[in-house]
Amino acid sequence: MASSNDSADRFVIRAPSSPREWEGYYALRYRILRQPWNQPPGSERDELEPIACHRVAIEHSTGRIVGCGRIHRRDDGAAQIRYMAVEDGYRNLGIGALLLESLEQWALEQGIGTIVLYARTPAVAFYKQHGYRIVASAHTLFGAIEHVLMQKP
Template identity: 55%
Template sequence: MYITLPQSEQDWSAYYDLRWRVLRAPWRQPKGSERDALEQIAYHVMVKTTTDRTIGVGRIHPASVEKWQIRYMAVEKNFRDQGIGKMLLLELERHARTQGATRIVLNARNSATAFYLKHDYKICGEAPTLFGVIQHLCMQKILPT
């Protein structure tokens, strides 16, 4: 496994396809719902297998100079609990720090809060419920200087 940035048209297609399959398709959301207006300013990363299969994706974008937000973290179901989420998270945090971030925020599905707590994120409140059924919590991490 290795972490990289999506570069080719094939990379971007695999990147968005994984986001849609993991985060949107189970709730019958249409293709395209896995994207938003901040794609162009965001920093995107992906984890691939040695055979170049995309198995993890994530992105981070500036909410302000000091505050950055992680969105659309997704790991292929059969590859979870193998350190892929950690690889993605550490790279997103590293990039944000190089851009002057002192704090990272995210809205975590309840099923993912333990993962973020393990990586020093703190719960800061409730977040919107997605599609009327997927509860989220606001979480944040103050980055070490």
């Protein structure tokens, strides 16, 4: 895996800031998180989009959106991370870690001390490396994707 410094030099993490970036952000979410399971366009969005903090990873050299994630405050006061995704050819370069760090920073700035997420089984090791722990088994999405509830701290 590339070091975080290498990744930080190659990619910028920030909120989408133009209609083109918002379109690319949602297209990436759909293409990676919904389309492989034959879900309809639009299923990559929910009612919390307007109040959430959104992040994209943009490759400096191409301007291409290669990763994304979102966090929002829940009614119980915790924050929840959702829709984390990195393009296939860009995985294991530290992009996920940069996105996660940015989302966690937002929670910290909001005074939120607890962050939860529902991780797909293959992503559990990644989140454990970043201080999350398994709290409970959770749902199976689309009848095929096992999830666990994770929390930090």
